[in-house]
Amino acid sequence: MMTPPEDREHLIWAGMTHLKQELDEKFEAAQQGAKTQVILNRGPFGGGKTYALRYYGFTENLPKVKGSKVRDVFVVSVATPKQTAKPGEDFYRNVIERMDMEKIRDAVAAALHEVGATEGMNKLKEITGSDNLARAVAMLAQFSDNAAENEPEADADESDEQKRLLEQYFFEGCTKLELKKLGLARNIGNAQDQFRVLGAILRCFIGLVPGRDVESHSRFCLWIDEMEDFVYFSGAQYRPFTQGLRDLIDRLPGFFTLLLNFTLTDPEEFETLEVIMGKALVDRVTDNVIFREMTQSEAIDYVDDLMRHWRMPEFGEKQLAPHFPFETDALENLIKNLPNRTPRSINKKCSVVLEKALSENKKTTKPGDITIDLDFVKSVAATELDQEF
Amino acid sequence: MPRINQSIVCLPDTNSLIHLRGINVLNKSACLWLWDEFDVRISDEIPVELQNNVNRNPDLEVREIARKVPSSTITLSVNFDLTEECFFKPLGIEFNHNRDMGERKNTLLAFQSIAQNRTRQVIFLTNERRAVESATGFIRKTFDAYPLGVIWNAMDFLLYLYLRHRRFLLENAQDALRDVNTRMLGTTDAMTERLRLYNNRLDIFDTARRRIPNLWV
Numbered sequence: 001m002m003t004p005p006e007d008r009e010h011l012i013w014a015g016m017t018h019l020k021q022e023l024d025e026k027f028e029a030a031q032q033g034a035k036t037q038v039i040l041n042r043g044p045f046g047g048g049k050t051y052a053l054r055y056y057g058f059t060e061n062l063p064k065v066k067g068s069k070v071r072d073v074f075v076v077s078v079a080t081p082k083q084t085a086k087p088g089e090d091f092y093r094n095v096i097e098r099m100d101m102e103k104i105r106d107a108v109a110a111a112l113h114e115v116g117a118t119e120g121m122n123k124l125k126e127i128t129g130s131d132n133l134a135r136a137v138a139m140l141a142q143f144s145d146n147a148a149e150n151e152p153e154a155d156a157d158e159s160d161e162q163k164r165l166l167e168q169y170f171f172e173g174c175t176k177l178e179l180k181k182l183g184l185a186r187n188i189g190n191a192q193d194q195f196r197v198l199g200a201i202l203r204c205f206i207g208l209v210p211g212r213d214v215e216s217h218s219r220f221c222l223w224i225d226e227m228e229d230f231v232y233f234s235g236a237q238y239r240p241f242t243q244g245l246r247d248l249i250d251r252l253p254g255f256f257t258l259l260l261n262f263t264l265t266d267p268e269e270f271e272t273l274e275v276i277m278g279k280a281l282v283d284r285v286t287d288n289v290i291f292r293e294m295t296q297s298e299a300i301d302y303v304d305d306l307m308r309h310w311r312m313p314e315f316g317e318k319q320l321a322p323h324f325p326f327e328t329d330a331l332e333n334l335i336k337n338l339p340n341r342t343p344r345s346i347n348k349k350c351s352v353v354l355e356k357a358l359s360e361n362k363k364t365t366k367p368g369d370i371t372i373d374l375d376f377v378k379s380v381a382a383t384e385l386d387q388e389f
Numbered sequence: 390m391p392r393i394n395q396s397i398v399c400l401p402d403t404n405s406l407i408h409l410r411g412i413n414v415l416n417k418s419a420c421l422w423l424w425d426e427f428d429v430r431i432s433d434e435i436p437v438e439l440q441n442n443v444n445r446n447p448d449l450e451v452r453e454i455a456r457k458v459p460s461s462t463i464t465l466s467v468n469f470d471l472t473e474e475c476f477f478k479p480l481g482i483e484f485n486h487n488r489d490m491g492e493r494k495n496t497l498l499a500f501q502s503i504a505q506n507r508t509r510q511v512i513f514l515t516n517e518r519r520a521v522e523s524a525t526g527f528i529r530k531t532f533d534a535y536p537l538g539v540i541w542n543a544m545d546f547l548l549y550l551y552l553r554h555r556r557f558l559l560e561n562a563q564d565a566l567r568d569v570n571t572r573m574l575g576t577t578d579a580m581t582e583r584l585r586l587y588n589n590r591l592d593i594f595d596t597a598r599r600r601i602p603n604l605w606v
Contacts, residue, residue, distance in 0.1 A: 231580045234571050235564025265578060272581055275588045 004051040011055050012309050015294065015302030016048065016343075022289055023052060024063040026257075030219050031062070031069045034212035034254040038284050042262045042269070043291025046344025049261040052291075053077045053223050070219045070255065074099075074205050077223040080230065087233055088191035088241035092198055093171060095222065101167055102145070104201055108137060109144035111204035123208045127251055128196040132185045137200045139166055139182070170197070195244035199251040206255040221257040222248075228263045230276050242278045249284050260285075294341040300331060302346060325357065325370050330377045337381060353380050398502045399427035400495045401514035403438035405543045406454050408516050408572040412565050414550055415557055418453050419543075419565065422550055427512065429461045430502060432494030436462060465497055466505075472497050480534055482527045492517055492528060499537045510538035514546060516573050543569045544587045551594055555605050559595050563588065 005011055013020055026039055041049050055061050057075050076098045081090035096104070112120035117138075124134035143163040165178050173187040188197055207217040230238060249258060264272060274282050294302060304323060315324075323331045334353065338345050357372050401423060412419040423429050436458050443449050465472065473493065477483075484493065492515060499511045513532065520526040521540055532540050541549075544566055551562045570584045597604065 228577055228581065231577060231584055232571055234568045236568075238567060239564070263577075271589065272585045275585045276581060 004054050006054060008058055011051075011058065011061070012306075013055060013061075014305035014309065015298055017301075019048070019052075019289070019291065023056065026287060026289070027056065027062050027073075028065050030221065030257050031065045031073060032067070032214065034214060034217070035286075036249060036253055036255070037257040037286050038249060039257065039259045039287040039289060040262060040273070040282075040285045041259060041289045041291060042264045042273075044265055044293065044340065044342055045263050046340075046342040047263075047291035047293070048343045049263070049291050050225055051343065053225055053259070053261060056221075057223070068214050070214055070217055071207075072218040073221065074218065075221040075223065077225065079225040080227055082229060082232075085237070086191070087237050088244050089194060091241065091244075092191070092194035095198060096170060096201075099201070099205075101170075104204075105140045105144040108201070108204045109141035111208045112138060112141050115208045120208055123203070124200050127200045127203050130193070130196065133188065133193065133197055134200065136166070136169060136182075136184055136188070137197060137204070191240035191244050192247070195247050196251070198244075199248050202248075202252060202256065206252070212254050217255045219255050219257060220252075221259065223259040223261070225261045226263070227260045227277060238278075242281050246280050246284065294343075294346075296332070296335055296341070299335045299338075299341045299346055302343065303331060303335075303350060321371065325354070325372050326377075327371055327373045330372050330374045333374055334377050352384070353377060356380055396428040396508065397426075397510070397512060398499075398508040399423060399429050399512040399514055400498055400502075401429065401431060401435075402495055402517060403435050403442065403491050404516040405514045405546075406435075406439070407442060407449070407451065408543045408569050409546070410450060410454065412547070412568055414547070414561070414565060415554060419547065419550070420454050421457070423514070423546070424457050424461075426549075426553070428508065429457070430463050430498060430507075431458065431461050432491065432498050433462050433464050434491040434494045438491045463498060463501075465494065465501060467501070469494070469497065472500070476500060476531065476535070477527065480527075480530050482530060484527075489517070489520060489527070492520055496528060496531055500535075503537065510536075512538060513540045514543070515540065516542050516569075518573065518575065542573070544573075544583070548587065548590055548594070551591060555598065559591070562591055566591065 026037065029035070030037060041052065043049060054077075057077050059073055059075060062073055062075075076095060078091065078094045078098055081087040081094065084090045115123070121134055121138055124137050125131055128134050128137070143159070143166065162182065165174060165182055168174055168178070169182060169184065169187065174182065174184075179185070179187065188194055202220045202222070205218060205220045209216045230242075233241065245258070249256070260277075262273065262277075270282075300323070303326070307323070321327060326334070334349055335341065335346065338349055353372060353376070357370050357376065406420055406423075409419040409423070414422055417425075439451055439454065439458065443451055473484075476497070477493075495513065495515075499513060502508050502511055513528065515521060515528060517526075517528065520528040521542070523529070528540060532538070547562060547565050547569065551557050566587050567584065570580055570587070573583070574580070575583070
């Protein structure tokens with residue numbers, strides 16, 4: 001596959017054991033500790049960063065930990081907004097949508113219920129720096145399904161209307177009349193306001209209980225893909241967005257993990273990161289994970305793992321070659337002649353060879369019949385070269 | 390030969406002017422700073438190209454440039470085709486009809502400005518990457534072959550303003566570079582490398598401001 005799959009069934013981790021171990025360790029620390037993490041994932045194009053984002057996006061793929069750990073882990077991923085005049089604002093909306101309003105309402109209700117309405121409101125005011133924004137976030141709890149079970153039945157139509165208006169408030173804003181109906185003084189203003197609201201909502205997922213006791217809190221992981229696209233932002237777009245991310249990190253000093261995917265092919269890596277993301281954001285990075293190219297043997301392990309996942313049950317009975325359908329020297333030659341040994345490059349080349357082998361043999365094919373030898377791999381490479389010129 | 394005008398002639402092309410529009414430097418548009426700093430001369434093709442751009446993008450705000458352009462427009466005083474034949478043909482440079490007309494006429498204007506004693510050297514201001522960044526780009530080839538002056542892009546001009554004017558603050562200069570960089574486009578890698586390079590140079594000037602402030606006295 002050239003682009004990472006989105007469905008759970010196809011999201012398997014193949015090879016790259018050191019990288020998996022490194023990422024697992026980060027997520028273990030996330031589950032067992034309170035510290036806020038800012039993890040910078042960097043590597044070449046096609047190196048597996050987006051794949052990792054999708055893989056760990058399914059919480060069953062997170063490493064299992066024993067002993068004291070957080071109650072829950074939430075993983076939300078978004079890509080850096082593209083072709084937009086206000087990337088900071090689009091980012092806020094994308095994150096809210098990915099979290100899902102229903103889950104947000106439930107999280108706010110649960111958080112407020114746990115600490116009590118008064119302490120909850122105080123905490124929300126502290127995080128947002130605004131009484132109005134804090135009240136707006138707290139209001140979400142009223143429309144949680146969990147809250148509805150405990151509350152006396154209100155006028156259903158009016159309740160639906162309030163719920164709809166409140167949702168609109170968080171996405172687009174309301175007219176003066178609509179604000180009055182909600183009992184709010186003002187809309188969420190600029191990007192700064194939006195990131196404060198986001199901070200408050202994330203804090204509700206984490207839990208409003210004071211202190212840093214791991215078992216009393218959950219961990220929220222926000223994963224941002226394609227950070228290299230910040231280069232496309234003008235100064236007016238870039239500053240509110242990076243300032244907002246910095247504010248988010250500073251307002252969530254515990255139980256928050258921000259993962260940033262950055263494609264970098266530049267030898268002057270650190271300098272480039274500072275220029276593109278801003279020194280203040282780079283200074284807050286706590287961990288660096290490098291998605292480097294695989295070695296020859298790691299690449300072969302990677303292909304083997306992938307093939308193993310798709311093997312039919314009868315494979316074991318047939319006594320076929322270990323890298324079937326590739327003969328050993330064929331696979332070694334294929335990997336050796338790749339321009340780079342990223343998962344994307346390997347997937348692409350193997351796909352071309354496998355498809356060609358299938359298309360030439362399909363009339364006579366039974367499972368186990370086709371083998372790809374060195375001559376075949378070389379002939380495919382020669383054909384590609386001819387086509388290029 | 391009579392004593393020449395000591396001012397520096399700057400020949401901006403359409404792209405560079407458009408990319409500098411609205412970039413605020415010390416409460417003035419960067420475009421207008423061009424006219425403050427240099428003797429700006431443009432070929433008669435540039436106003437045409439500017440108008441074409443406005444026609445395609447009605448929201449494009451070029452009024453500030455439009456006011457200045459008429460007084461700086463110079464028509465070539467010699468035959469265009471003959472002049473191209475004299476200077477470009479020996480370098481193996483050929484063109485498709487009317488392509489790159491603004492840059493071509495500006496280049497010939499460079500020859501005219503020097504030959505007619507208007508200036509000794511020119512600053513050729515262009516954001517046309519294709520014609521400049523590759524060794525075979527016609528502007529690069531021409532300026533490498535003939536001693537006409539230097540080629541700048543809009544980001545070079547911003548660096549120049551930062552060097553010249555101490556009140557131009559670092560953060561504002563970084564934003565200005567970023568803005569022009571996004572307008573110049575390119576692949577993600579190319580844009581990233583360009584922004585890194587120019588920010589690096591800005592940092593060098595910024596360090597100099599702090600370490601040798603007397604340089605600006």
